[in-house]
Amino acid sequence: MTAGSRYALIQLVRYSLITVAFLAIANELGGSWSQVQWLVAALSVGLGFGLQEIFANMVSGIILLFERPIRVGDTVTVGDVTGRVSRIQMRATHIVDWDRKELVVPNKTFITDRLINWTLSDTVTRVVVPVSVAYGTSVEMVEKILADAVKSIEQVLSDPEPLVIFIGFGDSALQFKINVFVRELSDRTVVTHRLHTKIYEALLAHHIEIPYPQRDVHIRSVAKGILNE
Incomplete structure (x- = not known):
C-alpha cells in the first residue's frame, strides 16, 4: 500500500474504534436508547447550531479519507496556498508550503472550494x-x-x-x-x-536583440507660439 492509503486506512480504523468504544462504555453504564434518545436529540440540535462549522469539517474529513481527492504526500493548491500534504485529521488538513511553514486548512475548504492536486494521477x-x-x-x-x-x-x-x-x-x-x-x-x-x-x-x-518597451513621444513647440504672440 502507498503511504497515502496506509494513512487513510489508519485514520478510518481509529474513528471506528472510538465509536465502538463510546457505544460499549454507554452500554456498560446501563443506558438504553429509549432513555436517552430525547437527550441525544436535544443535544444534536444544540450542537448542530453551535458547532455546525466543526461538524462540517469533520464530515468533510471523512469524505476526504474515502474519496481521496488528496493524499498524504500530494502537492496541492487551495486558494493561494500551495504545498505538500503532511497530515489529514478529523477537522483540518496540514500543508507544508515551500517556506517550510505548516498551514492548517479546514477540511471543508477542500470539498467546497476549487482544488488543484498536482500529483493525483500524473506528475507530468x-x-x-x-x-x-x-x-x-x-x-x-x-x-x-x-x-x-x-x-x-x-x-x-x-x-x-x-x-x-x-x-x-x-x-x-x-x-x-x-x-x-x-x-x-x-x-x-x-x-x-x-x-x-x-x-x-x-x-x-547570435546578436539578437531582446527589446525594451518602446514609446513614441511627440513634442509640440509651445514656446514658439507664445513668442509670436
Missing part, C-alpha cells in the same frame, strides 16, 4: 517560457535557437513533444512561446532556470 506538468525578440529578426533562426536550447536540457520530456510557437506581434517585439513537459514538480524550477540561461546566451551569441 507543462512549463511555459515566453520569449520576445526585436522586429527584423529572422523567425526561422529564432525557432532553431529555441529548439536547440530545449534539446540541450535533459529534464525535458520528449513525449509529450516540446513546442516552439510564434504567437504574435507585440508592441515592441516578436513574441514566441516554448511549451515543454517535465516529469516531476521539482524539475519545473530547474528547467525554467536552464531554459532562460541557454536562451539568453544563444541570443547574445
